[in-house]
Every structure is written in structure tokens, then in C-alpha cells.
Amino acid sequence: MLNGLKGAALAAALALSPLALGLAVPAAQAAEGSVAIPDARFQHDRMLGTFDRGALQRGFQVYKEVCSACHAAHLLSYRNLRDIGLSEAEVAAIAASYQIPDGPNDNGEMFERPGRASDRFRRPFANDAAARAANNGALPPDLSVIAKARPGGGNYIHALLVGYEDPPPAGITVMEGMHYNKYFPGHQIAMAPPLNSDGQVQYGDGTRATVDQMARDVTTFLAWAAEPELETRRAMGIRIILFLIVLGGLTYAVKRKIWADVH
Numbered sequence: 149m150l151n152g153l154k155g156a157a158l159a160a161a162l163a164l165s166p167l168a169l170g171l172a173v174p175a176a177q178a179a180e181g182s183v184a185i186p187d188a189r190f191q192h193d194r195m196l197g198t199f200d201r202g203a204l205q206r207g208f209q210v211y212k213e214v215c216s217a218c219h220a221a222h223l224l225s226y227r228n229l230r231d232i233g234l235s236e237a238e239v240a241a242i243a244a245s246y247q248i249p250d251g252p253n254d255n256g257e258m259f260e261r262p263g264r265a266s267d268r269f270r271r272p273f274a275n276d277a278a279a280r281a282a283n284n285g286a287l288p289p290d291l292s293v294i295a296k297a298r299p300g301g302g303n304y305i306h307a308l309l310v311g312y313e314d315p316p317p318a319g320i321t322v323m324e325g326m327h328y329n330k331y332f333p334g335h336q337i338a339m340a341p342p343l344n345s346d347g348q349v350q351y352g353d354g355t356r357a358t359v360d361q362m363a364r365d366v367t368t369f370l371a372w373a374a375e376p377e378l379e380t381r382r383a384m385g386i387r388i389i390l391f392l393i394v395l396g397g398l399t400y401a402v403k404r405k406i407w408a409d410v411h
């Protein structure tokens with residue numbers, strides 16, 4: 149029985165380690181064949197960290213005004229924007245500002261109508277072929293889960309957005325229609341620098357829209373898009389740890405009581 153209790157204590161100690169609960173976030177790792185990715189020190193990458201609400205809303209603005217010209221984010225619906233702190237009226241207004249393809253109607257024709265909160269984000273192109281045709285043959289990937297789909301995650305996306313060099317380093321020739329980027333594997337990317345001048349967007353909250361600030365904000369937005377349940381998961385982790393501490397204390401008290409007369 150003593151061994152059993154020891155085993156239980158060990159199991160509880162193991163479970164208490166934040167690693168066991170998956171609370172720790174893997175550090176930035178370099179994608180193969182590219183330079184090491186700097187740690188951008190995002191608040192949400194810290195243990196038990198939450199998303200910066202201001203950055204999420206500014207990041208959505210950057211996505212909407214810049215990235216959404218080429219990149220879809222088809223897993224997101226307008227109503228999901230409630231989670232980043234937008235009001236129901238704001239969400240309805242954003243949705244209504246898009247024309248969403250729908251149909252067929254009674255005549256068998258497809259048509260467009262103003263968006264509703266329940267609609268998915270409108271795609272910039274009708275299909276992949278149209279997207280490639282508009283981008284020199286390169287396909288702009290869907291950004292819904294890109295923050296999870298690339299080694300280095302948000303740190304990589306931030307580095308990519310600020311990692312352009314024009315002219316490229318001496319001795320490197322960039323192919324026609326390509327751009328030199330320090331962090332893109334192979335260093336030649338078909339995406340022209342999307343964030344290229346300070347003040348490219350006008351932030352409503354007075355934050356200065358430097359290239360680095362816009363890159364950080366849109367990366368925070370994309371990290372949320374890829375894992376909107378991150379904050380709930382971490383809050384649950386804390387509750388589980390507290391529960392285990394209380395349970396551990398109780399178990400120990402019971403053990404002492406049961407063994408009191410034996411010693």
C-alpha cells in the first residue's frame with residue numbers, strides 16, 4: 149500500500165509538471181535550409197500567456213486591408229471576430245461590406261448578396277487557378293492555420309514579413325518575379341513584401357503602424373486564427389493543476405490518518 153501511495157504521489161508530481169499538461173510552447177526552430185528564426189517574444193507564446201486583444205484587432209485590420217487581397221482564410225467566419233473583442237454590430241457591418249457568392253436562385257443562377265455574420269471569410273479568388281494566374285504562377289496559401297503549419301510558427305511568420313532584402317546580398321541573383329527573403333526556405337519567394345512602408349494601415353487606437361508593428365499584429369491575429377481555443381485550454385490547465393494540488397493534499401492527509409496507528 150505504501151508503494152502504491154508513493155506511485156500515486158509520483159504520478160501526481162508528473163502530472164503537475166506543466167509539460168505533462170502541454171502548457172509549454174515549443175521554442176522557435178529553424179526551418180531546414182534557412183537561417184535561425186529570431187524569437188519575437190509574443191505574449192501568447194509565454195507559458196500561460198494570453199492573446200493581446202489590441203494586437204488581435206489591429207492584426208485583423210492588417211489581414212483585411214493587406215493580406216486578404218491574395219490570401220483566403222476559409223476556416224474563419226465573420227462571427228468568430230466576436231472572440232477578438234468586436235461587437236455584434238461591428239461584426240455585422242464587416243460581414244455586410246462583402247459580397248458573398250450564393251445560389252442557385254429559383255432561375256438556377258448563382259448570385260451575390262451582402263455577407264452575414266455566419267458566412268465564412270470571402271475568398272479573394274474564385275479558385276486556385278485564378279489565384280495562381282494573378283500571382284505569377286505561385287499560389288498564396290490559405291492563412292487559416294498557417295501559424296501551425298510552418299516550423300517556427302508565429303516567430304517564422306513575423307520574421308518572414310520583415311525579412312525582405314532589396315537589393316539582395318552581394319553575389320545572389322534573384323529570379324524574375326521573385327524576391328529575396330532571408331527567412332524563406334531557399335530565400336526566393338514569389339510574394340512581394342506585403343508590408344513595405346510605415347503607416348500602410350491607419351490604426352484606430354493610436355498605435356504607430358511601423359512595418360514591424362503591423363507584422364507583429366497580423367502574426368498575433370494568425371496565431372489566434374490557428375488556435376482560437378488556446379486561452380481556454382490554458383485556463384483549464386491551471387484549474388487541473390489546482391485540482392491536483394488539492395487532491396494531493398487530501399490524499400496525503402488520508403494516508404497519514406490511515407497509517408497513524410501502524411507506526
Ligand code: HEC
Nearest residue numbers: 214215217218283286287288289294305337338339342366
Ligand atoms: C499580392 C498578393 C499577396 C499579398 C497581398 C500577400 N501575400 Fe502572402 N503570399 C503570396 C504568394 C503568391 C505566396 C506564395 C509564395 C511562394 O510560394 O513563393 C505567399 C506566401 C505567404 C506565406 C507562406 C510562406 C511560406 O512559408 O510558404 C505567408 C505566411 C504569407 N504569404 C503571409 C502573408 C501575410 C501575413 C500577408 C499580409 C500582411 C500577405 N501574405 C500578403 C501573395 C501575397
